[in-house]
Amino acid sequence: xxxGQAASLSQLPPKTIRYYEEIELINPARAENGYRxxxxxxxxxxxxxxxxxxxxxxxxxxxxxxxxxxDKNRASHxxxxxxxxxxxEIDRKINELNSLKETLTTLAEHCNGDNKPDCPIIEDLARGx
Amino acid sequence: xxxGQAASLSQLPPKTIRYYEEIELINPARAENGYRxxxxxxxxxxxxxxxxxxxxxxxxxxxxxxxxxxDKNRASHxxxxxxxxxxxEIDRKINELNSLKETLTTLAEHCNGDNKPDCPIIEDLARGx
DNA sequence: GCTTGAAGTTCCAGTAACTGGAGCCATTTA
DNA sequence: TAAATGGCTCCAGTTACTGGAACTTCAAGC
Numbered sequence: 016x017x018x019g020q021a022a023s024l025s026q027l028p029p030k031t032i033r034y035y036e037e038i039e040l041i042n043p044a045r046a047e048n049g050y051r052x053x054x055x056x057x058x059x060x061x062x063x064x065x066x067x068x069x070x071x072x073x074x075x076x077x078x079x080x081x082x083x084x085x086d087k088n089r090a091s092h093x094x095x096x097x098x099x100x101x102x103x104e105i106d107r108k109i110n111e112l113n114s115l116k117e118t119l120t121t122l123a124e125h126c127n128g129d130n131k132p133d134c135p136i137i138e139d140l141a142r143g144x
Numbered sequence: 145x146x147x148g149q150a151a152s153l154s155q156l157p158p159k160t161i162r163y164y165e166e167i168e169l170i171n172p173a174r175a176e177n178g179y180r181x182x183x184x185x186x187x188x189x190x191x192x193x194x195x196x197x198x199x200x201x202x203x204x205x206x207x208x209x210x211x212x213x214x215d216k217n218r219a220s221h222x223x224x225x226x227x228x229x230x231x232x233e234i235d236r237k238i239n240e241l242n243s244l245k246e247t248l249t250t251l252a253e254h255c256n257g258d259n260k261p262d263c264p265i266i267e268d269l270a271r272g273x
Numbered sequence: 274g275c276t277t278g279a280a281g282t283t284c285c286a287g288t289a290a291c292t293g294g295a296g297c298c299a300t301t302t303a
Numbered sequence: 304t305a306a307a308t309g310g311c312t313c314c315a316g317t318t319a320c321t322g323g324a325a326c327t328t329c330a331a332g333c
Contacts, residue, residue, distance in 0.1 A: 017309080017310070067244070122212060123223075147281070179281055
């Protein structure tokens with residue numbers, strides 16, 4: 016498929032997809048006319064990148080995450096260690112999102128009236144985790 | 145307190161903190177000697193920024209989130225609408241992190257032996273959400 | 274009191290990860 | 304066949320930092 020379809024399936028702009036090719040995160044085939052030709056696998060990869068980037072993982076971390084699945088040469092216990100490491104990072108992020116959500120929920124509940132109360136909720140948010 | 149202490153409390157490098165001042169995300173006091181002087185409130189703000197940035201929110205979004213708490217002039221229903229909007233975004237991120245975590249957990253469990261199996265888990269990951 | 278090293282300051286240049294635009298070619302649609 | 308649409312490359316600009324030079328300030332030891 017062309018880059019446009021890959022873009023709408025992966026939720027990434029074409030510009031970004033071309034950039035990911037430039038930095039060798041993907042390597043799509045080329046059609047006879049010179050157009051990039053994306054496979055379903057390519058789109059899955061792009062979709063993964065879109066999500067992981069949106070969750071605050073750097074390109075380097077994305078490369079690592081991708082390699083966890085794809086690098087057949089790495090020793091199994093290394094894969095496991097890295098996976099476990101990433102899992103605890105993910106747990107941390109989930110906790111932080113939950114505390115942020117809780118704060119926003121409280122805010123939304125308390126701001127029903129016409130006047131915004133002077134809620135110092137940010138203090139709790141910034142303190143906790 | 146000086147920038148070094150603010151840095152270690154907020155988990156942000158001093159460079160980044162100075163940059164946040166430059167783009168007017170914080171406005172610390174100055175001591176007589178010209179050193180920046182951070183209050184507890186400043187540190188909370190920095191800590192919040194550190195977390196929100198790490199969760200994939202852009203600087204613009206961080207500004208919005210901060211303004212939700214601090215802008216006394218905005219109408220209450222606007223605050224509520226924005227808060228609810230951010231809450232659904234947070235829910236989406238949490239779901240994505242959970243699916244990513246599940247995938248990595250499966251990977252870690254399946255990669256106990258000496259040889260890494262050829263798991264096509266990435267397919268599920270990239271497809272789902 | 275002096276020195277020396279760590280930590281602060283500004284300023285400027287460089288990097289990561291895109292993003293927009295010009296100018297050109299290919300394909301689809303009217 | 305003409306025009307709109309979508310692809311291509313290349314280059315410049317933006318966002319969000321990050322590193323380094325050159326200088327000042329402070330705290331600790333002699």
